Amino acid sequence: MALAMALAMALAMAMALAMALALVINMFNGDKVYIIDETPTIIKSIRDNIAKGYILNGDFTLTPTFIVQG
Structure with a gap:
């Protein structure tokens, strides 16, 4: 329990x-x-209501992501 905490x-x-x-x-x-x-988040391109970009992580690495506006 202490380790999980x-x-x-x-x-x-x-x-x-x-x-x-x-x-x-x-x-x-x-x-x-x-x-x-x-x-x-870094946005690289937008098409209609979908954006493609990257999440900027705490260790300054980038994780690809998509953002959709509803």
Whole structure:
């Protein structure tokens, strides 16, 4: 139980750090960083109501993503 609690706390701290970085970072590798649903996101292309881009992770890696507006 103590290990699970420690892991949950570490995950919460990592997420808080990522959010703090997102509040400071406006640009990454020349791309504008937007906050979408509290997630730092880079949008590369938009077609109709679908955008293709990347999530900027706390360790400055990028994860491909799609954003759909309903």
